[in-house]
Amino acid sequence: MELTAQSSTEDILSALEASADPARLAEMKRVGIKTDTAIGLSNPELRQIAKAVGVNHARAAALWQSPVRESKMLALLTFDPGELTQENMLALAGDFVSWEMVDLAADLFVEARFDAEIVSLFAQDDREFVRRTAFAMIAGAAVHRKKEPDGSFMALFPLIEAHAADGRNFVKKAVSWALRNVGMRNVRCHRAAIALAEKLAASDERAKAWVGRDALRYLADPKRIARLKA
Template sequence: MTLSPSSTAAEVIAHLKSLRNEENVAGMARFGIVTDHALGISNTDLRAIARIIRRNHERALALWDSGIREARLLASYTEEPKKITADQARACAATFNSWEMVDSWSDTFADAGLGPELIPEFIADDREFVRRTGFVMIAWSAVHLKKLPDETFLAFLPVIEAHATDPRNFVKKAVNWALRQIGKRSPGCHGPALALAERLAASEDRTARWIGKDAARELKGRIALRKVGLG
């Protein structure tokens, strides 16, 4: 089947099903990917398909509604950020069941300008993958939303500190990621982020200590210092 920008969701899903790879499905489980509704198609191949079919909001909604792993990821790659609503993002986040789904959609939510409304809400949510979404949105925004002032990200440091003791694997890694990306954003962000990292590194809490040590090691490294013009 030849895909194009005019391909319907049904046509895209039929194409995805034709690419099913059982061996890849088995391998995905080893990386923490939920495979109940997976076809075993790599993200590289999905992104190639996304480049062909391009962005389409209505089709992205239909792909998401299919419940198929690959269709849901493809929906994130081909969604039109300007058309995403906060309620759509909330509904998606409520069903996230893997780190890859969080990480694919968090970029899109942030690009849609939903960060100010949803980041605090998602972080306050106790569900592991919803909370992760909030922190990944911070990490992505720190890198890509360059027009936002540093103060936007410095304001997240107390939130990062408050949740640095959450021991759940996919939360603590996202907290660490957000802290590192804030620290590498600019000279103005680097100092406060490093100070927090060192404070966490001295914590009696095991999770906070791991987050702090890892972040401090990167932020004091030559690459990070050069990135912010301090090395």
């Protein structure tokens, strides 16, 4: 079945099932993707399907209601960010079950809205993948929102410092990712990020020290510093 912008939710779900390859599930599981609802389509394949069917907010909302992992990922690729409300974003995040879902949604959310208020709402939620969303958004915005003032990111450093204490794997890695990406925006941000990373690395708290060391390894790399200065 050829999928187009006119394809219905049912058409798309049928096409996903027809294209599925369960042999991929083992590799997905190996990289930490939850596979109990997966049918076996890769993300490049899903992006191709998203390109074919285009953005359709109502249809994406219907796709999100399916329990199938690939349907939810396709929904995140075809939501209209201009139609996403804060309530929508928080509701979607409550259904996140893997790091890949968070990281794909973070790009969508940043396009819809990026500010300290929405990031803080995600960060204060104790659920692992909802909290990860906050820091995945910071990491993505640091790269893609080039016109965003540096101060918008450095104002989030207290949030980064506070949640560096969260030792859960998918949170602490996202906190480090956020700090690293902010630090690589420019020399000014790099200097501030290095200072925070050094403070965290010296902490007696195990998770904070891990985040600080992880960020420092990245930010202090001579090749990256040379590229930044260039």
